[in-house]
Amino acid sequence: MTERCKTALFEWCSATNGMSEYVFFNPQKPNTYIRSVKTAWRNALRAAGFAHFPIYNCRHTFATRLAAAGVPDAIIDQLLGHARHDILSFYTATVTEYLRDAISRLENLRRSKENAAGTSDTRLLPSRHILKGSILIQ
Numbered sequence: 001m002t003e004r005c006k007t008a009l010f011e012w013c014s015a016t017n018g019m020s021e022y023v024f025f026n027p028q029k030p031n032t033y034i035r036s037v038k039t040a041w042r043n044a045l046r047a048a049g050f051a052h053f054p055i056y057n058c059r060h061t062f063a064t065r066l067a068a069a070g071v072p073d074a075i076i077d078q079l080l081g082h083a084r085h086d087i088l089s090f091y092t093a094t095v096t097e098y099l100r101d102a103i104s105r106l107e108n109l110r111r112s113k114e115n116a117a118g119t120s121d122t123r124l125l126p127s128r129h130i131l132k133g134s135i136l137i138q
Contacts, residue, residue, distance in 0.1 A: 002107050062106075069105035076102070 012023065020030035024037055034040065041055045059080065066076045075098050 002103050004107065004110075065109060066102060066106055069102075069109040071102040071105055075099065079103075 009023065016025075019025070020033075022030075022033040024034045024040065026032045026034055037055065042052060045052055063076055063080060066079065067073075071079075079099060079102060
């Protein structure tokens with residue numbers, strides 16, 4: 001998990017006064033989680049001023065950016081939690097340090113883009129995004 005993600009989760013826990021162990025919980029019943037985030041996702045996009053796109057596109061963006069950061073396909077497969085791995089996975093052991101290195105590379109890619117643009121945008125998604133196929137790109 002990236003430091004940025006960890007910070008956001010701690011902020012969320014603080015903002016909700018730790019009322020639930022779940023990130024996506026039912027406010028009326030904090031001990032239960034929301035089984036579908038479709039409505040919450042649609043409302044969040046509207047509030048942020050983004051055009052609607054499926055939440056699943058974020059997963060594609062994550063994988064694309066890991067690849068752009070030079071993370072090997074076998075590690076991307078493991079980070080995405082694919083049930084089936086390609087043949088390379090039979091020869092590649094899951095090594096925690098490799099997974100951490102992959103996330104560090106992703107953070108480094110984001111920082112280099114921010115430095116090049118001279119910005120420090122902390123929003124989840126860029127204000128202008130392009131949907132190419134099912135992959136969200138900046």
